[in-house]
Amino acid sequence: MNGAQALLKTLADAGVEVCFTNPGTSEMHFVAALDDEPRLRAVLTLFEGVATGAADGYARMAGKPAATLLHLGCGLGNGLANLHNARKGKVPIVNIVGDHATYHVQYDAQLQSDIETVARNVSPGFVRTSASTAQLGQDAVDAIAAARGRPGQVATLILPADVSWSEGGVPCPPPPPVEPKAADEATVQAIAGILRSGQKTALLLGGHALREPALLAAARLAAATGVKLLAEVFPTRLERGAGLPTIERLAYFAELAGVQLAGLQHLVLVDAKSPVSFFAYPGKASDLVPPGCTMHTLAAPEHDALACLQQLVAALDAGSAQPALQAATRPERPTGELTAAKACQALGHLLPEGAILIDEAITSGQKLGAMTAGAPRHDLLTLTGGAIGQGLPSAVGAAVACPTRPVIVLVGDGAAMYTVQALWTMAREQLHVIGIVFNNASYSVLNIELERVGAGEPGPRSRAQLDLGAPQLDFARLAQGMGVHAVRADSAEAFCAALEYALATPGPHLIEALVPESIRGAKRKVLPWVLGAAPHLPQPVAQALKRAIAP
Amino acid sequence: MNGAQALLKTLADAGVEVCFTNPGTSEMHFVAALDDEPRLRAVLTLFEGVATGAADGYARMAGKPAATLLHLGCGLGNGLANLHNARKGKVPIVNIVGDHATYHVQYDAQLQSDIETVARNVSPGFVRTSASTAQLGQDAVDAIAAARGRPGQVATLILPADVSWSEGGVPCPPPPPVEPKAADEATVQAIAGILRSGQKTALLLGGHALREPALLAAARLAAATGVKLLAEVFPTRLERGAGLPTIERLAYFAELAGVQLAGLQHLVLVDAKSPVSFFAYPGKASDLVPPGCTMHTLAAPEHDALACLQQLVAALDAGSAQPALQAATRPERPTGELTAAKACQALGHLLPEGAILIDEAITSGQKLGAMTAGAPRHDLLTLTGGAIGQGLPSAVGAAVACPTRPVIVLVGDGAAMYTVQALWTMAREQLHVIGIVFNNASYSVLNIELERVGAGEPGPRSRAQLDLGAPQLDFARLAQGMGVHAVRADSAEAFCAALEYALATPGPHLIEALVPESIRGAKRKVLPWVLGAAPHLPQPVAQALKRAIAP
Structure with missing residues (x-):
């Protein structure tokens, strides 16, 4: 051997x-x-x-x-x-x-x-x-x-x-299973005391704490104590949809995350890291923990996050509290000219039970969370490390892992091009992956970032660096060139029809959503996305946000 | 600022x-x-x-x-x-x-x-x-x-x-120009002595020694002393064609390179490194220098290779020797079913003066050297580091550097997919690049390598890892999806017509050459390519090679 x-x-x-x-x-x-x-x-x-x-x-x-x-x-x-x-x-x-x-x-x-x-x-x-x-x-x-x-x-x-x-290979038996650490009981008791105190507190859940059993435990804690539940901005895997606890994700934009965290006296980490801004911006804080807020760690990554939450539930005698669960609800079927928001709406309208959603839509995904919140239960995978080009490849892997579940991956046009070769493997392995590429002919997010970093009014040469319009990419043709069934859609009706066909037909599909660049001009750029990213924000918070990002 | x-x-x-x-x-x-x-x-x-x-x-x-x-x-x-x-x-x-x-x-x-x-x-x-x-x-x-x-x-x-x-930037003046080192005169005299001695000696030229003035100096040395001229296997930039000295490139295959180097008593490096096998193979030497051959360095990479060669010319009083120059000659226009060799033949038939040829064709480029040897003068860029995915991107850069010269890049289908996004930049910048993709639906070279490493008779699962046939890629469609004019050709006539059109029409073009996998079966795989890779081998050497790679 x-x-x-x-x-x-x-x-x-x-x-x-x-x-x-x-x-x-x-x-x-x-x-x-x-x-x-x-x-x-x-x-x-x-x-x-x-x-x-x-x-x-x-x-x-x-x-x-x-x-x-x-x-x-x-x-x-x-x-x-x-x-x-x-x-x-x-x-x-x-x-x-x-x-x-x-x-x-x-x-x-x-x-x-x-x-x-x-x-x-x-x-x-x-x-x-x-x-x-x-x-x-x-x-x-x-x-x-x-x-x-x-x-x-x-x-x-x-x-x-x-x-x-060389000869002389020796197969070895598998390593023993890992036993993650339980929480320190004193830590649990201390955090239980904070939750009992009535002080303004949030649990920030990440990693393994975003799966159903952990979410249920956290939702019981919220029901029993009023603690706020937040999820990290880019979950590795989040179980969501009708019948599961809902959880508000921290926003990508530091301006918005700051609003979500404002006024907290305690923030408890559950397999998550302390929130920081994705990038640095001149004159803005990188550390998003508000002044006066005390940090606690219930579960570090080496802990069993579910067991830690259950310890906390036990300490607070919250086992019989009724967790708030997401009601089953779907948006209407969209009509008319296609926009990124309508594509997300169509997805919410049609999403089947057990889908795996992968979100690398960047600006085009702003409505995804809201539109699919009450859809049948599904998993959401996101861009954990910020390195663009994750969507299409991870769809390949998710489909290999779960061959009976449809995988729907949303990608921006810029993002899709980093690893577009993934389409060929989808065809070769005949994976049931539905790729939705939002073609707005732009590195749209960079138009926002160019403004957020305070680089001044962009001239034609800098704007050209964010423009993918000349020539405009034809993703349907690219997919067909790799053996993947593909169509372009520029109306909501065509998009819905394509999505229905793709959901019903095994094998890979690509739907190219031709959408206008959603955001033009300074304020009009930042605000709608920022607001759209956290659909569960109460009105006063949204107002506070508008004030926070005003000039 | x-x-x-x-x-x-x-x-x-x-x-x-x-x-x-x-x-x-x-x-x-x-x-x-x-x-x-x-x-x-x-x-x-x-x-x-x-x-x-x-x-x-x-x-x-x-x-x-x-x-x-x-x-x-x-x-x-x-x-x-x-x-x-x-x-x-x-x-x-x-x-x-x-x-x-x-x-x-x-x-x-x-x-x-x-x-x-x-x-x-x-x-x-x-x-x-x-x-x-x-x-x-x-x-x-x-x-x-x-x-x-x-x-x-x-x-x-x-x-x-x-x-x-941040403010406070300070522009700085350019660095001084670099003065490369001259050769040590004692070294020059010692090497001159070897060249005079009549012992079997070769100059191995690489780096800056493959441009016209250095090649002319080397060719004068060859004319005056009979020293053999060899070029490194993957030149950074080689000037060649009618009116320039010809130079035999070391072969990729160690088996063949060994034949090229056999019997040498001295090998003199001129901005090149001592020849080694690209990969290791069980039971075969990595170091390709034959036993008993003494190594010398006329010019290390930090030297001025041209000046070093000129010093040697002076030392041997070879300045008036007539260098052997490549005669102008082109192959016939090919006809019939397209093969990789016929595509190379068409290129030799039609290559315009001043073209920049970039070769990442892998197995499909075996005839490129022979077919273009007597074509009008051109530059050849090759895969210096062996990291596949170099061809299409470097064509972008070469075309930006030389906007008035046509750039022709030959790539294998497997190689083209690593950095296929380069096509979009060609279209955006309207570069006059002609991409020729050889589609044989295979990592063809790995079929050879699987055999050369002695991994045994491949079964269906290992062969599948080298197969790009299901689905077969459609490069014309991929190029069109990125805004590049593209056609598929499966006859020599169609290929020639496409190449003529592309040469005459500004902007980028892609010609997808549908070619059969050239090499099937054990012996039939290795031999033709190995022989084809060194068209200038004399008959006895070719015979020796056949013996060397016989089982």
Whole structure:
């Protein structure tokens, strides 16, 4: 048994069922070993960023890691952005990077580069170059254990070609399951005291605390004590829809998040980090915690967030409190000229039970939350690390993880182009993914950001850097060129019809929504999106917001 | 004047005329400053790998660096593969990576990552995070000086948003020009002695030694002394065609390169590195220098290769020797069913004077060298670092550098997909680039490599990893989706007609050559390509090669 064969058997024995690949010469023994290990499904991608994004989407839905197979430092570089998103989302991935044979490194051949250095960017907790065929099985076990620890992480195992091809591979048994830590009882009691006190307090939920059981526990706490519930701005996976507790997400815009957090005396973190501005802006605070607000941590990422919430429920005797649940409600079927908001409305009107929604629509998704809030229950995956190009690849992975559930991915035109090659893998694997690309011919969000950073009135040369209109991209044609059924829609009627057809017809689809750039002019740009991003804001808060972002 | 404005003025004053961009929020002040500095042309790309590959292609043809503008660590990651190619080709690039504001780093916001660590992979000689607005101008000068030193390199300047936006920027005067080193006279005399001795000797030319004046000097040495001339396997830029000296390129396949080098008693490096196998293969040597061959270095990368060759010409009194020059000759116009070889033949038949040829055709380019050898003079750019996805982006850069010369880029179907977004920038800038994509529905080279690494007879699951046939990509449609005129050709007649039209019509074109996978079966795969790769091999050498790669 060679190293590659032992590696594949070790992965499969540990329950790693899928490997998203873009191999090269140094990975050929791994590829050849696929014929000996039918438990490991290899999903080919045309670009490494698709492979890593797919591994991210897969793990978010499967609850366990997939492997990747990348080609040396350059393949890792191509996959880095989506590994970054996985790292920030604490998503487990076993990232396998082929390397030259150990004895070949000294010759500095064309593809030689320092792989470990690059890998540390996304795998600070586990980077290892396997040193021998005999140790490779154990290296794989250690990587799997690191990846699926609590918190989850991207574990990078670098696989020299000779370690892979040499005889003497030893498959190793799976690592033991991880036991996440329980909360410290004194911490629970202290936080219970705050919740009892009546002081203005919010729980900020993230990570594993956004799944149904944890949301129910948090909603019981809210019902019993009046504590406010907030979700982190970019959830790794949020369960939502009719019959589940609703939760207000922190806004992307610091101006709005500041309003959401205003007046809090205590903010309790539950598998979330203290809120900060996505970017820095001249003269504005990066730290969004309001002055006078005290921070507490109920559950850190290494804790069992659900158990911690249940401890808190018990401490407050809130087990019988009735959680507020979202009523089933859908928006009307939209009509007339298509806009981004109407596309979101159509989605809310038609969303089937059990859909997986992936949101990389950037400005075009402003109404998505409101329009789908009362739709049948579904999962929402978002851009955890801010590295654009996550949507289409993670849809591949989510569909591989959940083949019986429709995956609907919303992407902006700019965002779609970073990893557009994902469409081909959807066609090759005949995944039931519906891609909705909002074509407004613009890096629309940057028009807002250009203003928010105070860069002055943009001239023609700077505005041209945000314009995707000449030539305008034709996403339907791009999708067709990769074997994906695709249509363009410029009316709400056409969009609804296309969505109904796509939902009813297995295999991948792309719907190109031709929408006007929603936001023009200074104020008209920022306000509607900011307000749309938090549809559950009470009127006084919305008013306060308007004041906050006034000049 | 803010930091960004001072930076742009410093760049422009130093002769940096182009910046290939994919900006985000943290780069908005750089973008805004474009309106104040009309000397710096910003070329927008939809993916960072296009920006970095374009900067590479630009510098190879312009002989000076362009800048890039990338968005934090993830943008750098996306651009890493083509920066790697530039690094290996010793191509100067001023790589500018935006970062969070200095005071924002502590908050570990979504896009926070360790940029310097990633940058070291491609910029081992110069990575600097600019620490203050006042110093930014000098930092830029230092980066420019590092980039355009001898050897050229990728210099990475990390630009925190607040360093960019704060007032107090100070433009700085350009760095002094670089004076490359002359050869040590004792070294020249020693090598002259070897060339006089009649021992079997070759000059291995690379880097700057593949341009006309250096090639002429080398050809005089060959005429005067009989020394063999070889070029490195992947030249950064090779001037060739009718009226120029011809030079045999080392082959990609170690088996063939071994034959080319067999029997040498001395190998003299002229801005080239000692030849090694691209990958390691079980049981085969990585170092291709034959036993008993002594290595010498006439010109290291920090030397002036041309001056070194001229010193050697003087030492051997070879200045009046008549260099052998390539005769003008073109192949016939091909007819019948299209094959990769016939596409190369058509190119040789029609290639105009002054074309820039970029070769990332992988297996489909096997006949390119032979078919274009006697065509009008042209430049050839190749895949210096082996990181696939270089062709289309570098064509963007070459066309920006040389707007009056047609750029013809040959890419394999697999290779084209890594950075296919380059087509959009070609359309946006209306560059006269002719993309020829060989669609054989396969990672064809990996079928060869799977065999060469001795991974055994591939089964269906491993073969599927190399197959791009289901669904087959439609590159004409992909190009049309990005605004590029495109046609598919499956006959030599159609291909010739498309090429003639494209050469005569300004703006970008894509010709999709539908070709059969050229190579099937074990022996039939390796041999024809290996032989085709070195068309100038004498018959005995070809025979030796057949013996060398026999089982």
